[in-house]
Ligand SMILES: Nc1ncnc2c1ncn2[C@@H]1O[C@H](COP(=O)(O)OP(=O)(O)O)[C@@H](O)[C@H]1O
């Protein structure tokens with residue numbers, strides 16, 4: 145089973161959505177979907193006169209921003225995606241992490257300071273997601289989730305996707321984003337190991353929203369998800385055809401044995 149994380153970058157692009165929906169409809173095994181909505185939420189906040197602030201790719205979320213995040217992600221983003229999927233014949237069910245207690249979180253303690261209502265997943269109700277899959281639905285999760293303290297939290301969608309893929313023991317986790325993969329000097333890195341990733345973060349090559357994505361990808365690999373890909377839609381479609389594309393994360397030892405075999 146595959147967990148597909150869909151970025152919020154292109155959810156207002158009808159042609160993109162229709163192509164994506166056709167790709168999902170053609171998948172032999174229905175995926176579990178986690179979507180973002182960061183860009184739409186930032187746009188909505190601006191229209192409401194609220195400035196958006198991010199720390200290492202995570203949105204600083206006070207009370208007002210949390211309200212906007214709920215509107216942007218459980219509302220607009222979910223509706224845009226589910227509409228396209230259902231039109232393509234996919235029985236998509238738009239949910240958030242709050243519904244049925246699917247994703248529980250605790251407040252994220254960040255080294256850079258207090259980010260407000262930002263959560264980090266602690267538990268995923270894998271049995272309930274399996275029940276939805278078993279009943280023929282394709283769950284589409286917005287990343288707003290319920291705290292162990294009963295409060296509503298804004299959670300980075302990459303973190304939710306990682307937690308869901310790990311809890312479901314998914315075979316693959318695919319991060320569909322708006323770039324071809326993790327880039328260095330205008331080149332896509334075909335493979336990324338934990339040690340290289342941390343070096344590129346420290347050197348400022350991997351910045352902003354790519355930081356939580358890369359860390360989530362590494363955590364999924366660590367949790368036993370065998371294939372973890374970061375790519376755009378071209379790359380995701382190639383990956384589903386069994387071709388190489390985008391950036392695959394790989395354990396350090398795996399990289400060494402590949403290099404060893406090549407010598
Ligand atoms: N080294 C890098 N390679 C590719 N993209 C990067 C890199 N560092 C930062 N980015 C930025 O990260 C963005 C993806 O993160 P984000 O905007 O949070 O996307 P998503 O919606 O997929 O979570 C890219 O659009 C790019 O601007």
Ligand SMILES: CC(=O)N[C@@H](CCC(=O)OP(=O)(O)O)C(=O)O
Pocket residue numbers: 150151152153179180181182183185201202203213217262263287298299300301302353
């Ligand atoms: C805490 C935090 O950063 N939450 C994110 C959740 C949405 C998200 O991750 O959307 P993308 O996948 O489109 O970037 C946010 O508010 O933007």
